[in-house]
Amino acid sequence: MNNIILIIKKFSALLAILLITGCSTMHFTQLTPELENVKTRTHSQWHDTTLNGMVEISYPVNLYENCQGQPWKKVTVEFGLKAGLTTLAVNTLMDVIIPGSSLVNMYAPWDVEAQCAYLDN
Numbered sequence: 001m002n003n004i005i006l007i008i009k010k011f012s013a014l015l016a017i018l019l020i021t022g023c024s025t026m027h028f029t030q031l032t033p034e035l036e037n038v039k040t041r042t043h044s045q046w047h048d049t050t051l052n053g054m055v056e057i058s059y060p061v062n063l064y065e066n067c068q069g070q071p072w073k074k075v076t077v078e079f080g081l082k083a084g085l086t087t088l089a090v091n092t093l094m095d096v097i098i099p100g101s102s103l104v105n106m107y108a109p110w111d112v113e114a115q116c117a118y119l120d121n
Contacts, residue, residue, distance in 0.1 A: 023084070028075040039118045040073060046109040047077070053108055067116035074115040083109045 043066040048057035063072045090107040 023081065024079040026077045028077075030072055030074070041067075041116050041118055042113060043067070043116065044111065044113045046083075047112050049108050049110065050106055052105045057107075061112045061114065063114055063116075066114050071117050072114055073117050076111075076113045078111045078113070079108070080111060083111055 045061065046058070047061060049055065050057055061075075063075065066072075087105060087108045091102070091105055094106040095102045
């Protein structure tokens with residue numbers, strides 16, 4: 001019985017830590033003419049960082065290339081649950097391999113979603 005209570009307490013503590021770590025979302029909006037024949041397409045990718053986000057591993061998102069020269073309407077940059085779980089897994093593994101590295105995030109992905117405006121021809 002005591003083992004079950006201990007497991008429940010550990011699980012509750014882990015769940016509380018996951019819930020209070022929080023997510024981060026930034027929205028960037030560009031005003032585009034609201035025409036009737038404008039369609040929106042979404043392009044999504046991860047942007048990878050290391051060393052507590054100070055060093056970028058992947059190239060910055062190229063909105064001109066992703067939107068094929070068309071204007072972008074909205075860009076959302078988010079560090080959500082999926083990215084948080086990935087960061088937790090990678091950093092836990094790195095802490096096992098390199099003890100004492102728990103103070104540095106060795107990998108942290110951000111989800112970048114760009115909405116592009118396309119004229120419907």
